[in-house]
Each structure stands twice: as structure tokens, then as C-alpha cells.
Amino acid sequence: MDVKAIEGPELMRAMYLAFCLLLVTTLAGCGGSGSGSVESLGLNATNITLDPFSTAPLSARLEFSAPELGTVTVTILGKPSSSCNVPAGIEISHQFAEVSSDFVLPVLGLYPDYANTLIVDFKGASGATKQDQLTILTAPITPVTAGPVTLPISVEILSNNLPADDSGLYVFSQQKSAFDQCGEVRWMYRGEGWQFYEMLPNGNWLGSINNHQISYHFGDFSEFTMLGETVRSYPVGNYLHHEIQKLPWGNYLVATNSSLIDFAENGTPEEDMLVEIQAAPGAINSGAIIKSWDFNAILDPGRAPIPSNERPDDWLHLNSAVYDASDNSIIITAQRQSLMAKIDYATGDLIWILGAHEGWGPAFQDKLLTPVDALGNELEISDQYFWPYGPHAALTLGDGAVALFDNGAWRGLYEDRAPLAENEEQDFSRGIEYLVNEELMTVQIVWQFDWDKRVFTSITGDIDYLVNGNYLLGFVGTSPGPDNPRVMEVDPATNDILFNAVSNRGELEYRVEKINLYTGY
Template sequence: MQKKWIALAIAATIPCAAFAIGGPSGAKVDYEVQGHIGEVMANPYGIAPLTAVIRDGGYTLSDVTVHIVPKQGGQPIDYKVSRTQLLTHGGIPVFGLYADYLNTVRVEYTRTDTTGKSEKFKDEYKLYAPPVYFEPAGNTMERAMPFGVDVKKVDKEFSDRLYFVNNLAEKSGVGTRAVWNNPTGGALEWNFWPQNTVIDTKGEVRWYMFANPIYDLNSLYSAGVMMGFKQNDDGLLTWGYGQRYVKYDILGREVFNRRLPLRYGDYSHSMDDAQNGHYFLRVASSNWKRSDGKNVRTVRDVIAEVDANGNVVDEFRLAEILDPYRDNVMKVLDQGAVCLNIDASQAGKTLSSEDLAKLDASDKFGDIVGTGPGRNWAHVNSVDYDPEDDSIIISSRHQSAIVKIGRDKKVKWILGSPEGWKKGWAEKVLKPVDAKGNPIKCEGSKCEGDFDWTWTQHTAFKIDEKSKGDIIYVSAFDNGDARGMEQPALPEMKYSRSVVYKIDQKKMTVEQVWEYGKERGHEWYSPVTSLTEYQADKDSVFVYSATAGANFDLSTGAFTSAPNPFINEFKWGAKEPSVEIQLKNCTGYQAWPFSVQKALSQEAK
């Protein structure tokens, strides 16, 4: 008898959820259901903790609207949900929850049961979302995660903006365990924890990626730097990292997560989607046979075009299209900041002709500045497909050049200093003109008036909405290192610019129509990374000066803080920004306006 009571007492301590499997009460749902449909699934796919799905409960839902109630004085997020999204997620997708906060979410919908009976409901949900978490690197420059935010200015017209921010953690001891040297060269040492967020104009994080389920610094094929994020026309996110290129929706649902085709390696910087469903990936050759017979793994100098199924349909091998031995820019680069290879002890130092000659004569290959395949001679950091003439526009940092290349692999034009281009390329360099079409006088790499070339630039994008026929507009972030093909007398003299050019592809001329940043001087200077991109929805230019404001100790030759990037957005042609938000203590790569409506409201095409 005593054993029977003990058994009953033990059974009484078992949570009632156990009966959901079966037993006296039968199978049943035994978790909280707040509204008139189904249960809530928080972080449904494991990598987006500030999202949820309110399950449809077996009903058919329609006319769905979601309202994330803002904090006091905060920014509301409202969106309709498309039938596509309702069917895909089996319920109502919830995006934009505040971190470490009990959120209030209001949903309106029509519920239809299997008999065809329809009812309208307005439900209110209380949903807690966890704090933002990123893996720490374990160094002295890290502060609060993910970063501080100082909202300096937001005009009313831009107050509904959400900004996707692609930042990078500092290099960590964990991330430096892997070195790939097969056959020789490569760029696998680019291996930092990702810090990807969406912030609102109040400075609040409304989405972040918990990357750990799809990312592992200790794995050759699951690590690298997450870069090249883009919200495609279908609302989905594409990007790549290390040896992978991927596509996900904003709730974290995987569309594809693929290894690079074996012919290539070391993805970084750019993944551009074309109108036919193809993707242009900035990669490198995994095995290049040099003219001297040596096999090398190249560095950031190949663009592979893959179709929707991952088959390679074409490639642009830049060492065969451009001049990989043009070294003018490489000899004047600041060796302290060669993109993410930042070494404060080398700040202000440059390479002499003798240095480059010794390097070129050696068997030292890899992610180092030098000429020829197997070294970082091109450093392509953006690719933009132009369907008008079936060509690509690339930004080559280490040539300080923006280049358009046709499907025939011939250079159409070069936007950059004419210095150092040999016959065959020299004829393709665009000629600067003023607003009236008159030639601008230039000597070497310096031009009169308001015109300047870009220097170690990032993100050369065609502005489709402003372009027509042979007259096209191209935006870029002119980082400004080695401006004028030289280093300035003082580091504080360096500055960056956001710039827009008007190119007449028939006349082979270029006009500078807008710039910003020169007047901000060194405080706005970003030695590496960053972005400029036109936004059609508000007829604006978005800018991320992503590595501005790092503090540097000249006595020790070391950085004492991470950068403090600037987010700016300008009405077309405006001299002053409508938005200025400064992030604190973080290393930025790129950022851009994110559309929740594109992600969740539009039907699949």
C-alpha cells in the first residue's frame, strides 16, 4: 500500500504536458494559446530571436495586419501579411520585437474554418523576446553588445526607416585557428563572428541574427566573414561567408545554404542577384595555373555567375580581363589598413617599387598586396549586374577603379585615374567633364574644380531609376586612401566621400554630380569598408561610413577603440543629410534600408 501511494505521489509531480502524448486525457495541445487561433512559436527557425510565428490553429487566415506596439516614444512597426507568408509559415509571421522586453503585438485577421464560416478577430499578444547576444571576441575594445547608438537627426519623412546593419566582431583567438594554404594563398584568415542587426530610427534593435546554428568559426566550410547582404526584389536576404553563399527569409527560414562550386573559394564582399534568377558571386579561383607554371589560390579576383540551382553558367577571370601587374595604387596604399587586414603598427607606411619587385619575385602568395594572380592585386569589393547591356560593374579597391565589363569579357570603360594603364586599357579610361560637357583639366591623378576620382572605393552601383540608354548614373563610397596617388603629409588630412557620377557611355565621359563627406574631414573618414546606394522608395541616397571614428594611439601604434560608424540618408541632390545616426564601438561593413513590407507583405512572383 505504501508503495502505491509513493507511485501516485511521483505521478502527481509529472507536468501535465506529459498527457499531450496520450494517456487518460488523450492527445491534446498543452501550451498557452493567447488568441483565437494557434500557439506562438518564438524564433521559429532558430537564427532570428526577435521574430515569432502565431500558428493558424488549422484555420485559413486572410486580411492579416500586424502592429508591434512601440515602447514609450518608440517607433511602431506595422505591416500586412501576404497569403504567401501565411501559407509558408503556417500562421502569422511576427517581426520587430524589442529585445529583453515583454512586447505587445496586436493582430487583426479573418479566420475561416473548414465549413467556410468566417469571423474577424482583433487579438493582443504578450511576447517576451530575449536580449541581443553575439559571441565575444575577448579583447579590450569590446563594449555593450551589439553597439551604442546616438540618433543625431531623423527628418519626419524618414522616421519609419529600418536599417539593416552588417557589422563584424573583432578578430578572436577562436577565429584564427584555421589557415588554408592549398595549393597556396587564399583568404580564409578572414574569420570574424558576424554581428547582423536591424535597427529603427530611435536606435532600438528590432531584429538580430543568432548565427551559431549556421556558423562555426572552427569549421572550414561553416565560417568566414558574413558579407554582401542584400534584400532581393522577392524580399528575401542573400549573402555569403567563407566557402558558402546562402538565401534566407527574415524569420530565418532557409531557402538555400550552399558550398561554393569547387572551382572557386573564399567568397567575400558581394553577391548580386540578376533579374533571371542568377547570382554573381565575388569569389577567387581555387586553383589557378600561373604563366610561370605555379599553381595558386587567387585572392578576390573572380566573379562566378551561378543559376538558381547553383550551376555555374559563366565566369569573369579578372586577371585575364584587366592588368594584374598595374601597381600604381598598391605602391601608395596605407599598409595599416588594407580592407579588413588592419595593422595599426603599419599605419602610414607604403610599399616601394623595390618592395613589390622582391615580393613578385618570391613564392609568397595569399592575402597580401602585390601584383599577379595569387596576391591581392584587385580586391574587388562589389559587383553590380547591368541587364541593359548584359554586363557587370565592379569596384576594384587595389586599382582604385570602377570598371564595366561586357559579356564578351572586354572592358567597356574605366572610372579611375589614368595613371599606369597600358595600351588596351588606357583607351577605356573615362574623360572628366563639367555640367556643360566641357573637359576638365587633369594632371596625373589630380583634376581641377570639384571633380575627383574614387580612391580605394567600395560599392559601385548603377542607379537604374536615374539612368537611360547610354547615360547612366553610378554611386560609390570613395574611401579616400591614397587620394591623388599619394599619402598626405598628416593622417588627419584624409577624408572620405559619398559620390554620384553621370557617365556618357557613348562619348566616354564622366561628370561628378554630387558628393558628400569632404566637408566632414577626418571625423567621417572610413579607411575601409562602407557603402553608398540610391533608394528609389524615397528618392534618396543612403550612406554608411562604416569604419569612421576609431581612436588611435600614436605612441603605441595601436587602436584604443573600435570605429564609430555613421548612418546617413540624403534626399536626392541634398547637401545635408536627412538622417544621421552614429553607432558606437563597432566595426561596420555595410548597412542599408530594410523593407518589412517587401519581406512579409508582397505575394510571391
């Protein structure tokens, strides 16, 4: 095989292109073969504000004016890593939909303690293109204990079979730090707040803040942007816990208490109510309760709970709620009653109960879903793992499909099987999808993943259905050992594990999300 030496003009061109590639200050005029020179926008360090709200140190704001209307794409190049499946690192790029000549844009996905390469591409309405390359220097993450979390987080990638172009980031709710498939932290929030609950369609986060905190109950919650700005905050009179969701019309669905929480075990029920809080755009510390659902009146507070925490006042332990726009309903999970239930949003009427039938009185018999197989035949489930125990993370998927995280604590208690101690290895947790037929009042299991019953988290857990068709599972409690908090991404068609990682091994977590940094833009 002949190898041609590079010399003369070709050598000069190779040296020029290498110079363009390695330059880490403002870059302009480095065009590819046949493309001619790419003009510069004239950007420099004055166009970048790193961490503009002093709460998101791996984010920046880009501001500039262009000579004509057009669109902008920003790209943060990956950080090379020999230990990652993607040696070049994970590139994060986004083309903004906005057409303008004056831009104020977020730049997300920076690495800490690194000279990050930002490429800004502009395409004008005339077809003209311009490009600049900038370097953004970030500081190391200062070690600190923030609430229940140690920062910076320590990520262990146990297996990774994701495609190289998967730039999604994983976020544990209390760590409030996002890491990529290489285990590199690419975003974090260091403002006030205990934990996140969910990312909204506009790309903002809903999270509790530390004002008036009693254990894991909080007197206020806020909406935060990815740049770390607090958009608005709302008080919750009887304190919030476990759940905040934004309803399609902009109000908030919040899990709270029917009385002011005190953990005094004085006969006052707790963690037993949902409220709707009216949104007040642009206002701080406002918002009225305009609707409520008291589960002391909807379900049966006299039914024996699973003895997971031996607190009689916490008979329900409402821990998730999701609104279903298809029929104007709300679906919840309740740990201590080991159930998923559906109620009518408008009336609060109970529609169905997905859970063990034992212990329910005559008034609830017609609300209990009957377990069936794929052919519709009723199942004898006394020796099967059909019902959830201590569940979390209600999820509605449409056309009667629902999913939840089944913790498995005290599995089999209601069916009079010998209850398992929470720390025995026979206990296991799983993600599970059911199909509910409301006309026939039946339910069947259509998918589950329990990792061969290898992992158990007695409290907390999460499940999400991702846009790529995979399930995301959060084995995030620490009982019985320090093998969590763990995130897994699973292909439901094969149950192959595409991603498996532990972050801050041994620390308790609540939920986990997989996010696109530029959601909403």
C-alpha cells in the same frame, strides 16, 4: 474654459476603453465609438512560436485559421521612450497581400527583454473584421562576442530628423542586428555566419557562413529568411570574398579567386574573379559554376596598385559587383586599382573604366572615360578631387547614372600629387554619383557628399539609394579613429543629414543597409 466632469455612463465607458487599452493578454470586443464590437479571432499564446528556428530571437511565427477568406495585418506597438524623437516608439505594421483562410505569417520587429504588444487584424471577404491583441515576452540579449562583433550592439543616435512614421531599420552587415530610428534593436540573426552581403527582393539575406574560413574569405554562403531559416547553401571552390548578388534569373554572382586563396604572397593572383553559380531551389550544398570572368584577362595586372595593404598578389582587390539589366552588363569596383569598370555580361569585354588615366597602356586608352563638367566641357583635374580612390559598393541607377563609396585612401597618387598617408586628416571619404555617357565616353560628377571632409575610412564603406529618394552612406571602417562604424541618411537635393548614428563604436564593419522588415511579403 469649462471642464466637464466625466461621470455616470460616460465614466463607465472611459474606464472600459482604458481597460481595453491597457490589457496585455488576448483582447477582443473592444470597439471604438460608432464601430460596434470587434469580434475576436480566438487567438492565444498557442498561435505564436517565438524564434522558431532558434536563430532570430526577435521574430515569431503566427499560425491560425480564419472562418473565411481574407487578409491579415499585424502590428507591433512602439516602446515608449523619452529619449527618442518619437516618444511613443516606432510602430511596425504590415498588411500581408496573401488572401487565405489558413495563415502562417512572420511577426517581425519585437523588442528584446520586453512585453511586446501584437495586434492582429483580420478583414474577411464578406467585409467582416476581427481583431486580437497578444503579448509576446522576449528575453534579454545574451552578451557574447560573435566573430568580430560584440552583442548586444550599442547604438548612439547622433542626430535624427526622420519623419515619425519612418519605420525603416538599419543593419550593419557583421552585427546582423537591425535598429530603428530610436536606436532600439528590433531584429537580429544569431545563427551561423560571418556577415550579410545584401537583402534580396524576397526579403531574404545572402550571407557567408563560417565553414572553411580563411581570414575574410569563406568556402560557403547561404540564403536566410527573416525568421532565421536557412533556405539553401552553396560551396565556392576557391572561396568567396566581398560580394554575393542574386541575378534576376535566380543565379548568384559571387566574387572569388582565380586560384585557391592562401595569402602566401607567392605570385598567385587573388580577389580577381567573378563567377556565376547556378541556383538549385530546395537543394542544400549544390550549385555549379556556369560562367566566370577573370579580370587578369580583362584589366591589366601589371598596372601599379595603390599601396593600401602592400600585398602584391592582391593587385585588383575586387570588392563589389552589380548586374545592370538595362544592357546586360556588370559594373565592379576595385580598391587597389582605384576604379569602377563596366564589362559585358555575355562576352566579358571591357566597356569602360572610370578612374585615373595614369598607368594604362595603349590597349586601354579607348576605354578610359573623359571627365567633363555639366556642359560637356573637358576638365583639367590635376588639382581636383574627381576620381575615386580605394572605392567600394558599386551602384547602378539607370540612364548612365552610377554611384560608389569613395574611400579616398592614397587620394591623388595616380595624378602624381603628393600621396597622403592613410592616417592624415586631409584624407576624406565620400559618397559620389557620376553620370556616364557611353556614346561620348565621358563622365561627370552630379552629386557628392563628404560631410565637409570630416570623416575618413580607409577600408570598407557602403552607399545605397533608398526608395524614399535619400542616399544611405556607411562610413564603416575604423581608421583612423573610433568614430565609426557610422550610418548616415542624406537628402541628395540639399545634402541635409536626416539620420546619423554609430553602432558598436570602434569595431570594423563592412556594409550597412536600411530595410523594411517585411520586404517580399
